[in-house]
Amino acid sequence: MSVEVDVRGFSCPVPVVKTKKAMEENPGKEIKVMIDTQTSVQNVTRLGKNAGYSVETSQDGEDYILVMKPGK
């Protein structure tokens, strides 16, 4: 089961803060983040990659879904 984080509607840097918290509280788990701006997609992707996660982005209508898997 992946941990879901919905940061749609939040402006910078709240999406990064919430995703980071989810990563810290769920070490080793896959994290799925729902995002609504390109800027936050880039910020959260950088956060994940810097922490050693692989990040896959897909688009869902107006929103984006990031699937972050730990450890590559």
Place this chain on the structure above:
Amino acid sequence: MGMISSLMSKKWIILFGLLFGTLGALAVNWGNPANMGICVACFLRDISGALGFHRAAVVQYLRPEIMGFALGAFVTALAFKEWRPRGGASPIIRFILGMCVMIGALVFLGCPIRMLLRLAGGDLNGLTALAGLIFGVIIGIFFLKRGFNLGKAKPLTNTAGGIMPGMMVVLLVLAIAVPAFIFQSESGPGSQFMPLIASLAIGLFVGFGAQRTRYCSVGAWRDIFLVKDFYLISGILAFLVAALVTNYIAGNFAAGGIYHWGFAEQPVSHADHLWNFLGMGLVGIAATQIGGCPLRNLILSGEGDTDAGVTVLGYIAGAAVAHNFAIAASPAGINTWSIAAVAAGWAFCLIIGFTMRKA
């Protein structure tokens, strides 16, 4: 990440920072006030004065750079499909936080971008301010880590998103036509400016580059401490280096040049260290709570973010309050009510920080 791939991922923001810093320094040689080539806070303050919201006669001019920032971002957002009308995340709090940013900036005499330009022009008061900025940012991060946020924005109509770009077009028309009701400084910083077309062109370019790179002069310092992310700061350091090198090449540090190293007798600057520190500290905490520096909020307002638009209106109101109520500092030092206003701003930010923790 290796050194090379780390640099490659930052190449655009570093390139933009280099160009922005070069232009920011040269803007002074081309006519803008000394050590104020580009100051987002000062320029919004000049616009506030040009509209008569405050009557400080030396700082009134419709700075086309500001309209360029927002409109450059507007066109870029449309072109890159990032136009997203949205809003509703505590706009009234953002308005007052915007006032706090402006009050803090006008006690120091500059936004975090002018702080870098002042440093690049030898004004060491920029160091005191930088220490204050980082202090404020770290307190802002303390709140962010406890779950501080201003709530969720909702998608809005194109009409709502278009209000700020529309207002910027109106301001630009007023800057070109200069009808009699617009105030225009005859002396002081407000009377020093580049040709309108140059100001606008630089503004549009910065609007484009800042929209693409997400350039932010407060977020840069925040991301170092919050997530050890050095993306934004690389653009800030590039800006500082480029401005410094440009000032040396342009001869601004030469004998008879406009700049020298030190704390004293710097252009449009004072050396009251405590209030430079706490003033810029107020900018640091309030801008961290808002989510970005004044330039970043202008860019976001151009992307249809009406919360950022309300923040920009807060800056303009804050400038009016700062100059009407003897809060804004001057080269002579801080003003009658500077201390009270900075203290009130800090108190407001702390209350907001402790109380705004909605999921």
